[in-house]
Amino acid sequence: MKHQAVEGFSKLSKEGKIEWVINEYLNGDTSTIKILKQYWNDDADLQKLHDEFSENTVSNFYMPFGLAPNFLINNELYAIPMAVEESSVVAAASKAAKFWQTRGGFKTTILSTTKLGHVHFMYEGDFEKLNTAFENTIKAKLVEETNDITKNMRARNGGILNLELINKTADLANYYQIKGSFETVDSMGANFINSCLEQFAKTLKNEIxxxxxxxxxxxxxxxIVMCILSNYTPDCIVRAEVSCPIEQLAEGEITAEEFVEKFSRAVRIAEIEPYRATTHNKGIMNGVDSVVIATGNDFRAVEACAHTYAAKDGQYSSLTHCEVKDGIFRFWIDLPTALGTIGGLTALHPLVKLALGILGKPNSKELMGFAAVAGLAQNFAALRSLVTTGIQKGHMKMHLMNILNQLEATEEEKQFFVNYFKDKTVTHHTVIDEFCRLRGVTSVEEIKKN
Structure with a gap:
């Protein structure tokens, strides 16, 4: 069946959009209406608010909103809100939080908060002439003619920090940039930065x-080619770290020295091997993104920035590092991340406001710390499992409920399997076999028929 293009889709009512997609793509299956509507909010005003977050909305897509308690951060206890659908992420973070709670907790330090944006432009004339004009007159004019835009930000001790003319002609003929450095205080700052950049472009053209x-x-x-902020913020960095005497790291039958050796070696492999570093950093971002989403920030920007930073030295590498010095084990992450606690969804989405309230209404620097701590905790938990019991034992136990829900298990059957796997490793194959035995059938297909 060939599908037809649609004109004026955005102008259709929500019901009209649903009717169109049912007829055009779902063979008239009206059960779709129930699926979509069951996720609508009963509160019409709340649903309208969610509809207006994006375009062409037909329903809401739910994600679990959980809490990871017992995080001792800078000597204060926190429960960190995390929005994530992957099994074991919240559990692993909570387990790491409990581990470090009695070993000094997590420490965070803001290393810098500078954000960047660029006016990208082409120019075929004399560079020295352009550079002289930029330094003598244009730079000051760029600041002057954005005063109205930066007024409120300057009142909060933010604004334009620096402006540079960048010659990129070695990479692309006639290509230049105006690089702007900004402080956006408690806002992520995208709209502010882009507004400044667009005015810079007008001023540059007029002055020339x-x-x-x-x-x-x-x-x-x-x-002028384009004016846009950069989501790569290598000068907007937070450090989160944990440390303790080596002897506090004994793990079951593994001595503290053996654990540190194995753990350090695992980190070193992620530092030198991009195949491992990719999975290693993905685990870190499980924690980071969960906090970023729960607090209404842009996780795609945070992801892009983190991975670019991981490759800043020419090879993709680990975002976390560890060392042992004078008998002290230290594990840390330097995370480039631009987050905001005002603007965007932070004042609109009820759960976002709740998440920020749980965290004590943090400023942007404090929120950067929470995100980095969640990432570090997630990575510690993963590496700890990998070098001791293995990752699958804990992960598959968390995944067990997903398998049972897919099989439409009863509550009694779920409880049976929780008890059954208390001393066993969960595998998909084992769950299926035992479930079929319990139901007295030979295959899952037989269950579906009944």
């Missing part, structure tokens, strides 16, 4: 056009 030192040909050659 009005400068008699440039030939008409040079003036005509100046073309």
């Amino acid at each position: 056009d009005a400068d008699d030192n440039f030939t008409q040909e040079e003036k005509d050659s100046l073309q």
